[in-house]
Amino acid sequence: MATIEVNGLRKRYGAAVALDGMTFTVRPGHVTGFVGPNGAGKSTTLRTIIGLDRPDAGTAIIGGRRYAELAHPMRHCGALLDPHALHPARSGRNHLLWLAASQGLPARRADEVLGLTGLADAGRRAAGGYSLGMRQRLGVAAALLGDPPVLLLDEPFNGLDPAGIVWMRGLLRDLAAEGRSVLVSSHLMSELQDMAGHVVVAGHGRVIADAGVDDLIGEYASLEAAYLELTAGVGGIR
Amino acid sequence: MILRAEWLKLCTVRGWMAGLAAVPLIMVALGVLFASGSTMSCMDGTREVDCPAPPADSSGRSVQDRLTFVNRELDGDGSITAKVGGLDGTITYPPPNHDEIVRGVVPWAKAGLMIKDGTGPGADYAAVMLTGTHGVRMQSAFTRDKAGPPLREAWLRLTRHGDEITGYVSDNGADYQKIDSVRLDGLPATARIGLFVTSPSGYTVDERAEGGHAVSARWTQATAEFSRISPGGAWTDSLVGYSDYRTTWEQTHPPGYTESGGVITVAGSGEIGPDSENGLAIERTLTGAFAALLPLLVVAALCGSAEFRHGMIRTTLAAIPRPLRLSAAKAAVIGAAALVTGLVAVAVTMPVTVGMLRSHAVVVLAAPWPTVLRVAIGTAVLLSLAALFAYGLASLLRRAVPAIVITTVLVLAPPILAATSVLPATAGVWLLRLTPGAAFAIQQSLPSYPQASRPQTVLDGYYPLSPWAGLGVLALYALAALTAATWRLHRDMTPSSQPAASSERGATSERGASSERGNPSERAASSEGGVRPRGSLRQDSA
Amino acid sequence: MPLGFALLLTAGGVMLGRGGIDAVQLRLLGVRLGQAAVAAAGVQILAGEYGTGLIRATLIVVPRRWSVLVAKAGLLTAGVVPVAVVGVGVAVIGLPLSDALLRAAGESVLHLILVGLLGLGVAAAVRSSAAAMGIVLGLLYLAPMLLWMLPDPDWGRFLYRLTPATAVQALTTTVDDAGLPLGPWAALGVVAAWTVGALGMGAVLFQRRNA
Numbered sequence: 001m002a003t004i005e006v007n008g009l010r011k012r013y014g015a016a017v018a019l020d021g022m023t024f025t026v027r028p029g030h031v032t033g034f035v036g037p038n039g040a041g042k043s044t045t046l047r048t049i050i051g052l053d054r055p056d057a058g059t060a061i062i063g064g065r066r067y068a069e070l071a072h073p074m075r076h077c078g079a080l081l082d083p084h085a086l087h088p089a090r091s092g093r094n095h096l097l098w099l100a101a102s103q104g105l106p107a108r109r110a111d112e113v114l115g116l117t118g119l120a121d122a123g124r125r126a127a128g129g130y131s132l133g134m135r136q137r138l139g140v141a142a143a144l145l146g147d148p149p150v151l152l153l154d155e156p157f158n159g160l161d162p163a164g165i166v167w168m169r170g171l172l173r174d175l176a177a178e179g180r181s182v183l184v185s186s187h188l189m190s191e192l193q194d195m196a197g198h199v200v201v202a203g204h205g206r207v208i209a210d211a212g213v214d215d216l217i218g219e220y221a222s223l224e225a226a227y228l229e230l231t232a233g234v235g236g237i238r
Numbered sequence: 239m240i241l242r243a244e245w246l247k248l249c250t251v252r253g254w255m256a257g258l259a260a261v262p263l264i265m266v267a268l269g270v271l272f273a274s275g276s277t278m279s280c281m282d283g284t285r286e287v288d289c290p291a292p293p294a295d296s297s298g299r300s301v302q303d304r305l306t307f308v309n310r311e312l313d314g315d316g317s318i319t320a321k322v323g324g325l326d327g328t329i330t331y332p333p334p335n336h337d338e339i340v341r342g343v344v345p346w347a348k349a350g351l352m353i354k355d356g357t358g359p360g361a362d363y364a365a366v367m368l369t370g371t372h373g374v375r376m377q378s379a380f381t382r383d384k385a386g387p388p389l390r391e392a393w394l395r396l397t398r399h400g401d402e403i404t405g406y407v408s409d410n411g412a413d414y415q416k417i418d419s420v421r422l423d424g425l426p427a428t429a430r431i432g433l434f435v436t437s438p439s440g441y442t443v444d445e446r447a448e449g450g451h452a453v454s455a456r457w458t459q460a461t462a463e464f465s466r467i468s469p470g471g472a473w474t475d476s477l478v479g480y481s482d483y484r485t486t487w488e489q490t491h492p493p494g495y496t497e498s499g500g501v502i503t504v505a506g507s508g509e510i511g512p513d514s515e516n517g518l519a520i521e522r523t524l525t526g527a528f529a530a531l532l533p534l535l536v537v538a539a540l541c542g543s544a545e546f547r548h549g550m551i552r553t554t555l556a557a558i559p560r561p562l563r564l565s566a567a568k569a570a571v572i573g574a575a576a577l578v579t580g581l582v583a584v585a586v587t588m589p590v591t592v593g594m595l596r597s598h599a600v601v602v603l604a605a606p607w608p609t610v611l612r613v614a615i616g617t618a619v620l621l622s623l624a625a626l627f628a629y630g631l632a633s634l635l636r637r638a639v640p641a642i643v644i645t646t647v648l649v650l651a652p653p654i655l656a657a658t659s660v661l662p663a664t665a666g667v668w669l670l671r672l673t674p675g676a677a678f679a680i681q682q683s684l685p686s687y688p689q690a691s692r693p694q695t696v697l698d699g700y701y702p703l704s705p706w707a708g709l710g711v712l713a714l715y716a717l718a719a720l721t722a723a724t725w726r727l728h729r730d731m732t733p734s735s736q737p738a739a740s741s742e743r744g745a746t747s748e749r750g751a752s753s754e755r756g757n758p759s760e761r762a763a764s765s766e767g768g769v770r771p772r773g774s775l776r777q778d779s780a
Numbered sequence: 781m782p783l784g785f786a787l788l789l790t791a792g793g794v795m796l797g798r799g800g801i802d803a804v805q806l807r808l809l810g811v812r813l814g815q816a817a818v819a820a821a822g823v824q825i826l827a828g829e830y831g832t833g834l835i836r837a838t839l840i841v842v843p844r845r846w847s848v849l850v851a852k853a854g855l856l857t858a859g860v861v862p863v864a865v866v867g868v869g870v871a872v873i874g875l876p877l878s879d880a881l882l883r884a885a886g887e888s889v890l891h892l893i894l895v896g897l898l899g900l901g902v903a904a905a906v907r908s909s910a911a912a913m914g915i916v917l918g919l920l921y922l923a924p925m926l927l928w929m930l931p932d933p934d935w936g937r938f939l940y941r942l943t944p945a946t947a948v949q950a951l952t953t954t955v956d957d958a959g960l961p962l963g964p965w966a967a968l969g970v971v972a973a974w975t976v977g978a979l980g981m982g983a984v985l986f987q988r989r990n991a
Contacts, residue, residue: 050555051556052555068559073559074557081552082552085552085553086553087247087251087547088548089252090250090251091250097250098250099557101239102240102242102243102557102558253908253911638913639820639823639827639909642820643819643820643913646917650921650922655812
């Protein structure tokens with residue numbers, strides 16, 4: 001099965017150290033939560049996995065290969081990093097259509113994922129008019145376009161209404177249950193507690209804890225309590 | 239596949255498609271506007287008439303071909319020799335006062351020997367001649383010119399051997415020196431050979447304060463004396479390309495020849511060369527390209543900068559994590575879209591406007607079909623390259639507005655400034671050599687040639703670079719911008735590999751490693767005793 | 781950034797020496813190029829905020845949109861004045877001082893300020909920086925050329941007087957004014973009219989529209 005293997009990632013921007021030996025593995029079959037204070041290096045790690053940032057040292061491997069080596073990367077790994085990263089004048093459906101074309105996928109995949117994410121009606125409107133929640137759904141649709149075995153989602157719950165949060169939770173759980181590796185970065189501990197099977201806690205650009213959710217709850221009563229305890233004294237932005 | 243994706247990106251933004259559609263619309267609209275407003279009429283003496291189409295040479299180019307040709311038949315190979323001198327003439331109302339007819343010859347007045355494929359204007363010829371101030375020359379095919387010695391009087395000889403015509407000159411009638419040898423392909427076995435005289439208009443150029451210059455022309459006539467003609471006799475007098483109208487001067491000094499005591503005196507007036515004044519050059523119908531470029535530059539720049547707005551580039555690179563291929567595909571799509579738009583614009587504008595102009599009796603100068611094709615396709619290529627330049631610059635700068643301003647100033651301003659403003663001619667020439675505006679040379683259908691009497695400066699629509707060289711300048715600019723943009727994107731995607739930076743990184747990671755060893759255990763100790771260090775948690779989960 | 785470019789282009793005229801019939805006009809040729817960069821500055825000072833979404837923050841801080849536009853206009857003018865004065869000053873350096881020279885230089889400075897504000901007005905009206913730039917450049921450079929292609933030359937000449945492009949030519953000319961379609965001060969008035977019109981329309985649309 002396809003895993004995400006992050007091994008010893010180091011990255012600095014000028015004087016600021018963003019990643020300092022980040023190492024963890026995301027396994028298929030359950031949702032892996034990726035938590036940590038702001039500035040802990042979560043987004044940089046996700047961007048590095050996708051090849052948007054090059055690490056100074058270390059590797060990030062998806063199913064045995066680097067992202068940039070994949071001929072049709074979105075068939076191997078779908079990612080939602082920035083829901084605003086689209087052209088405002090292009091419709092949601094057209095956004096998916098060009099992405100599908102770039103991966104050699106048929107146009108009907110765009111309509112399938114639009115249906116799956118509840119955007120079938122809004123798909124023909126310009127994406128610039130979408131609410132944040134709709135942009136999140138479009139981002140998820142794009143991530144699912146290539147039916148990838150690996151999914152990376154950065155703060156997917158942001159901007160979703162309560163119904164949307166329930167839907168997203170169910171969707172991610174189902175995707176993991178189908179045997180995919182799902183990595184979800186989030187600040188919503190209650191959501192992750194319900195949904196994730198495993199949690200990676202990051203701080204200062206490296207992993208502080210890497211454990212099953214059940215183990216952590218057993219130890220600290222709740223995921224939130226575990227998080228606060230583990231990250232106590234870990235400043236976010238240095 | 240990447241190409242298809244980039245194409246979809248381009249055509250799914252409505253504003254961009256509207257901008258592209260504006261390109262042919264503007265070009266056609268301006269062409270039609272221009273054609274519907276153009277009129278042309280000529281004076282035949284005192285009568286206003288529709289302008290006659292100028293004759294065309296064997297390649298299909300409009301030419302001026304007016305000369306007095308005292309000729310006879312030449313069957314097969316042969317030659318003619320004569321002493322030519324006494325070149326003299328008349329210039330009507332020259333500066334400074336423009337009030338009298340003076341004696342004199344203009345620099346390119348011509349008198350000499352010619353062989354010609356019949357006596358119709360535009361027919362192939364080769365000639366060896368004396369000129370007003372440019373010495374002995376051998377000319378053919380309306381633009382070919384070879385200089386001989388700078389004599390005021392000379393023995394000239396012209397020989398035919400098959401298709402090969404050779405001109406000779408001698409200053410003493412005994413020792414002949416070859417000037418040039420030209421092939422007249424398809425010259426029939428029987429051609430006309432003889433003596434000719436012609437004299438182009440005298441031109442003066444007046445600079446105007448508000449920019450540009452005014453060219454004024456005045457009628458001239460030349461006469462020359464031919465003696466020791468061998469073989470002689472049996473002359474026919476042909477006025478090649480003359481109309482029936484005669485100037486006041488010609489009414490008392492008609493064109494033609496007189497013979498007395500073995501000396502033939504020939505008088506003539508006219509020009510032999512490409513025609514640039516008796517009609518509109520074909521590229522005038524495509525002047526709208528200037529205006530059409532503006533929406534194209536805007537769209538191309540937006541295509542380049544849009545990737546860097548809203549973080550769009552991250553979506554794109556996540557889909558296509560290969561900057562080089564991505565840049566190439568994007569450039570190919572934008573270049574191709576602009577090219578197709580340009581081809582459509584030209585394919586509609588040219589035939590429609592030429593048809594309209596002809597229906598108004600406006601003469602459009604004929605050009606050989608390869609030239610017309612070059613002007614048409616070259617204009618589309620120009621649009622395409624300009625779009626690529628704007629796209630490349632916008633993706634290098636990652637902003638649209640500076641790219642639009644820079645490309646407009648570099649591509650559009652130089653030809654407009656050079657053609658209309660007070661820029662000194664030399665500055666205009668350099669502007670059109672060095673800036674991408676040089677590319678408009680591709681639209682020039684009239685060949686420039688050094689032996690012309692009419693001025694052929696930038697202000698008259700002649701570009702300093704040859705058509706393809708001019709287009710090449712723009713291509714270089716576009717290539718430079720695209721390369722720099724690709725390099726910048728590629729650099730941002732890859733770690734810097736300078737040795738200094740990597741040693742610094744090494745030091746950092748050591749520091750990082752030590753803190754990694756120190757921190758968690760300290761924290762574990764300082765927290766409560768029940769917390770297991772991270773290593774054991776990982777074992778649990780595994 | 782556009783203003784630095786404007787300074788460079790405007791001052792660049794100094795390299796053209798003293799040739800030609802009208803040395804002042806020749807030296808001030810840079811104004812014709814510099815005005816594009818000044819207009820870009822005017823466009824960007826407002827439309828740049830639309831591009832980044834910063835406009836919403838601005839309008840939250842200053843909800844009275846009139847004041848935003850007035851403040852931007854003031855800021856722009858404050859930026860353009862030194863650039864125009866220095867640029868034009870450098871361009872005409874070394875030329876013999878005369879009334880005509882002072883008139884042409886002064887009007888060039890005023891013209892640059894007006895063109896900057898024209899850019900601001902158009903940007904307020906159309907909101908997209910690229911579209912605004914296209915419109916301003918079209919007005920400055922292409923309109924005169926297109927008008928010469930009109931079927932009726934009298935009409936073309938009449939309309940040509942009404943484009944802002946006429947001004948640069950008219951107000952930088954110091955000899956033989958007779959051949960010009962419009963006197964220098966009248967030409968500046970034409971530009972001012974365009975600027976006021978664009979700013980007025982921009983202000984109305986800016987006031988009414990969603991940010």
